[in-house]
């Protein structure tokens with residue numbers, strides 16, 4: 282039977298999902314509401330609309346509609362790079378000599394190189410529809426900034442990206458991709474904002490941080506007529522847009538009678554994982570099927586496995602709404618030798634709540650073992666994976682090897698979120714043997730978690 286499954290399953294264009302799936306609608310106990318950072322009261326639609334586009338604010342608050350129509354203009358854009366392939370990892374299975382069947386959903390087949398484009402295009406569309414002039418954002422490794430630049434150029438919106446200075450210098454090619462799509466890219470901290478000037482005065486020569494770049498991007502959005510700030514992960518609206526990954530995967534699985542037992546995703550802010558598992562989780566919540574879901578995070582930034590479940594700031598600048606999530610504290614900064622991505626201190630509220638209810642498991646892995654898995658995967662399956670995606674590869678391999686021991690023929694599905702072309706600095710460290718692991722101590726985590734707002 283499995284012989285009939287092609288190496289790459291491509292759905293027809295006509296099979297592209299027409300609606301996103303909102304897993305919150307099927308959760309009995311929902312995530313806690315976002316709170317206003319000043320009053321600690323739930324954010325209202327009007328308050329949220331000052332930060333996000335109106336329709337995105339509505340999506341953020343929508344806990345009742347399981348399906349939300351994808352506008353025709355977004356479907357048109359999706360057609361340029363979707364449906365993405367569901368690949369049967371025949372070569373990896375053979376190399377591991379496992380009875381397990383391994384599949385991965387590959388989201389790296391677009392110029393931005395990752396799944397982030399799925400939400401970038403939606404956010405740009407709603408901004409355009411509302412008549413805005415442009416959007417601002419931050420980018421660390423650069424995938425989100427690249428995706429947003431592509432989406433904004435498609436809808437003719439201005440895009441201002443604040444890029445963490447060390448990435449700006451280490452990843453000149455990502456920066457140039459953004460500029461090629463018409464975005465302006467400013468190394469952060471910069472002297473273009475008040476907060477940037479303040480940080481530069483206090484820490485001359487600093488190479489920046491994500492939290493600082495967020496604060497600059499927010500300051501510019503709030504202070505510029507016709508602009509909004511947009512975020513590439515964590516929010517419920519982003520998980521909603523990313524459900525396209527899971528919906529396509531489910532359609533392909535159903536079509537070929539593939540029944541995943543284990544579904545694995547890497548977890549930074551939780552958007553690809555949430556998007557991949559959402560429709561399957563919906564079936565599990567309704568008692569129609571059962572799956573084991575595994576979130577994989579770096580041991581150097583272990584929000585699910587070692588963080589606390591509480592209200593925290595989403596950003597270091599403490600200007601965004603507060604949400605209840607698994608968090609290491611908004612001041613937590615992973616060790617400087619951490620090169621493997623997924624460095625966000627918190628986790629999507631939806632993923633956090635599902636994890637708290639025991640519906641998702643979590644594992645943490647160290648970066649050298651992640652790069653070992655990445656290198657193995659590249660050599661066997663041909664695709665050079667992003668370091669972030671390789672966290673999922675590592676655990677998929679672990680699970681397949683367990684099947685080899687027990688003889689179980691489990692079906693494993695994992696999300697391969699992107700390509701690693703722009704991550705060669707990290708690969709270089711691994712190849713040179715200079716990559717090290719760092720696991721934060723309990724004291725470090727406690728000190729950071731102690732700074733959570735008291736709510």
Ligand SMILES: *Cc1c(COP(=O)(O)O)cnc(C)c1O
Nearest residue numbers: 424514549550551552553669699
């Ligand atoms: C941003 C990114 C991630 C992590 O973000 P999530 O919101 O957790 O999905 C994973 N993989 C790649 C390639 C990314 O660019």
